[in-house]
Amino acid sequence: MMRRAFLRASLAVGGGLLLDFSIPGALANARGAAAGPAALNAFVQISSEGIVTIVSKNPEIGQGIKTMLPMLIAEELDVDWGAVRIEQAMSDPARYGLQFAGGSRATPLNWDALRRVGAAARQMLVSAAAQTWSVPAAECETQSGKVIHAPTKRSLSYGSLASKAALIPPPDLAALPLKDPKDFKIIGKSHPGVDSPLIVAGKPLFGIDVTVPGMLYAVFVKSPVFGGNAVSAKLDAVKSQPGIRDAFIVPGSGPFNGLASGVAIVANTWWLANKARDQLQVVWEEGATAAQSSEGFAKQALELQAQTPAAKVWSEGDATQALAASAKQLEAAYSYPFIAHATLEPQNCTAHFKDGKVEIWAPTQNPDAGRKIVAKTLGLTDADITIHMIRCGGGFGRRLMNDYMVESAWISREIGAPVKLLWNRPDDVQHDFYRPAGFHFFKAGLDSAGKLQAFKDHFVSFGQDGKAASSADMGANEFPAKFVANLELGMTLMPLGVPTGPLRAPGSNALAFVFQSFIDEIAHAAGQDPLQYRIGLLGERRVVGAFDSGRMIDVLALAGEKSGWGKRTVAKGSGMGVAFYYSHLGYFAEVVHATVGAGGRVTVDKVWVVGDVGSQIINPTSAENQVQGAALDGIGEALAQVITLRSGRVVQSNFDDFPLLRMNQAPPVEVHFLKTDHPPTGLGEPALPPVIPALCNALFAATGVRIRSLPIDPKLLMRPDLPA
């Protein structure tokens, strides 16, 4: 009797991107009349008692999506937030569409689409009530989980209508009317994280907390040199340790996000598995990457910068000639290091391989990509793999790659039991997909009035065969491209044997530092106020590509106003710096007040953030938290973080040599949103990039020393008036 009514609607969202939803309706038919909650579509179930269960489709990594996406549905469904229960979706793209956490994309992709999902369910409930009363649906309205027939003052609860509504054919999503934003009751109001009561009580929610009956524990020891292979290992010494169930070599295959070569150790408890590593001796075939080092790359970059860039990224006018003709010329070399993600929950995954199928419990940002690479590596089909999306103890882009998922599935198959694989901290720091290092060689020319006439960047980055490594690229719209008459952006790539990947605001987290710092140099060379100079560079309000310079001018002006830019008396040794950056469709301008003390020690006193992410802040409490976190994340990167490559391996191993920002270093961050008449966009990332140059520009204002390399070296900032 199963009748499936599929509704497929293509909705134009954001930049013309098409979303395809399939909503299995009428599922209640198969369940019988009154048993259990009625499913109105893939996302909404309502019990006869009126409990509304809303499915959250995306991975939760701390960005607050498990609260925010259901808010969109609940708003248009017209129920009280208190009546809503939230359920985490399984990885099932055929049912839920795209399921990933990345690129601050959830808001632009779902703002319209998920509100329509809620509106569709509401309309089915209205139809059910209208049928019950034999009145036109147009005479019915809804409020707080009830359908009301105003002319006769009758009402029916959603709970009493749900099973009937589930039988009604779903309406055309694209044609549904949506609420006027002024009538929003849930969107725009602060709703604390739905899992927080469980988190503060220590309930098991994270990947590392997963328990499966009969489960064993594993560690996986990989080659310290990226891409190296385990040739042989003294496994008996490991196997004779207490509690060890097995130890075996895993052959590597395929790309970095697949299965690396290494040695798996499986034990009765994780601590015993990890401890047995002390007895493990492996002969590694290290491979070509053993010749690579951070120092070597820096040298190579210096040599390459003198040559013509291998590839042109963008050019306009004649930068060479304009530079030669300019009244004042500037030249500066900037660089930034590799850095790691360092999610506080180390990579882990639980997998159970049984009868040619794998069930996986994964803290992942990108479950379907994991399914595909597990299937490929184990020779299975996508349908053989079931993935539970488990709350992630941080993501930051690390869990877009699913190497740990492949490892756990492989080990479970080899051992014939469910396995929880957990990396220790050195594994995590030394086997990341790093934010790539980069080297920029800038030149600029100003006319006698200080106007920027010529701009050049030779970006020496990583990649091969003309293709930049992941997150090592630069686009043709990198500001000030298209805002200067004569400009040339060029790139030269160095081959790299180390995996790279997106880190929160990928590309932007590094490019903002170099471009917004060099622009600050230009402003100072022009003898002009750095904030006003930036507004001048942005020039006439106009749209270039997707970038609206008017929106950026407005956030800059407001950041100036909120921070008291140019109006404060700044103490000796202190300074204020400003920067802006456009990424992930968000417009952010930030001001930092910083002080340099004895020994060049940097104290960040305060950060002001102004962001324009459109017309609506969906969940204000979460939005402020995300923005504050992003700004502090950037400060942490700038103050201390570096991953050093030596002989093809990572030198750092834990939080002593790869320090994260701590409470006593974290300044207050004041956040303002400038609401504008544009569709809402995402917030996890775009507040991060500008804080780094704003900090470095503040340090210049404080000391006259220009920071051109990260992390910030206090030795460069030593003040003659203070002790070292």
Next chain:
Amino acid sequence: MQYTIQVNGKAQSLSADPQMPLLWVLRDVLDLKGTKFGCGRSFCGACTVHLNGVATRSCVTPISAVGSASVTTIEAVASTPTGRAVQNAWLAVDVVQCGYCQAGQIMSASALLAKNPKPNDADIDQAMSGNICRCATYSRIRAAIKQAAGLPTVDSRDRFL
């Protein structure tokens, strides 16, 4: 070796290697998953529990060193009025982002308030800087501690208000 330790008010008998850290005894022997693993070296504080009321990094505390000390984990933090106030403040201030560090943060915060019921910002820095929050929810952690203490939540370090 056989050990009997006091965890959350109950005697727990178990067999373990003397070097096995309390963290892993709690998580994988006693199935108390609230205490988290972050670094294994006492750098991050995710594994913080109370030993006789003192905030202690369980990842570097071998089971053999626990003795008769009373161990309290996040699962039982609400059994004291201070612990419950901290938990409630965490929810009211909406501190959590990913949430992974928060058990350790709450254990450090409740140990601080048990000893110093009205901490100032310097006291908070001192007590909390051993706990890393990778999401950097530090402003809200600071505010929640003050709220639990019944203090105004304003950040006294902010001289630009």
